[in-house]
Amino acid sequence: MTRVTDVASYLAEFDDIPGTRVFIAKRARAGYHLNQFAMSLMKPENRERFKADERAYLDEWPMSEEQKEALLARDYNRLLDLGGNVYFLAKVFSTDGLSFVQAVSTMTGMSVEEYQAMMVAGGRSPEGARSIKDKT
Template identity: 45%
Template sequence: MGSTKSMTREYQDIPGTYVFDGVNHRRGYHINMFAKSLDIAANRDAFRADPEAYLNALPLNAEQRAVVLERDWLGMLRLGGNIYYMFKLAIFDGLSMQHLGAAMSGTDMTVDQFRQMMLDGGRTIAGNRSKKEQCNG
């Protein structure tokens, strides 16, 4: 059996899908443990007081620190962030899950537009079934 880094999974063909599998678990471990640290009031206070210093004290790499500081929600997912841990940071910022959904839509979608899309049944499947489908028209 080959390395997990080289294995291709069927779900990797679905556009915009970031499955929290073993590879992403390992990749995002430090982002997720940062978010988990916000469960503790003293940590929230320290992060609020000096976000950069707080993150610099953790074993995050530069790219991970940047996506957290920029609140690049999709970037956190791409780096292995788990939505349930990331939501701890969103709550810290006073944001709802709908805010994250709109921010991760890959468009300039507002929260109200995201809510309406969900009420209307979600994103259209046209062009969103597989990356191969997008290439083949």
Template identity: 40%
Template sequence: MNGSTPQVPGTYVFDAAESRRARALNRLCGSLKEAENREKFKADEVAYCETYGLTVQQRDAVLRRDWNRMMELGGSIFYVFKLAMVDQRSMQYLGGVFTGMTTEEFAQALKAGGRSFG
């Protein structure tokens, strides 16, 4: 990450440098808002990744659905979530992945006030 961006342990700061670094990844994920693109992606995920010019690391993270790695590579949660929706995954599911909880544990933590994530 950019050395001038404040670091918060356990988090990813999405700033302009990260946006540029992950442009291809975020463009791919953002494209999935269109039904036609979701069908193309599901038909051949590798070819779809090639269309967007993902790096090897980005492509690997997308194909393995390594949500944390996508974030490490500069993915924006707002775009990455569009990929999760292709797999019928909820924001609570991703929240659980990012915090090391199950979906149910994460949802319960939110109901309890949300700030007690481990």
């Protein structure tokens, strides 16, 4: 078993996976309030308050302005970059009346049909998508 001695370098390697945001502790800390907001949408009364005035509801949460703007824009990839966890963000998808497949397809640049067909066929091929820095 190889022992990791430089944790920062080890974790930085996760940022080199194309199209993937690994939910490490640093992201979890950055997204704590964002994810707590998303979980609040499990309650019907909170969903109604959010739908009635999204900005006012978001302003009740100690999130960064960047997180709030990404939520308002439904920029899910940016939300992942800012510490969002896709399973918590699913509460936002659901509040918007979107299925998981519909919402996640927007994150890929594919239509719902293209995304669904790719997943049924076994998912995205790892060939040619192994490293951002090496572009291979």
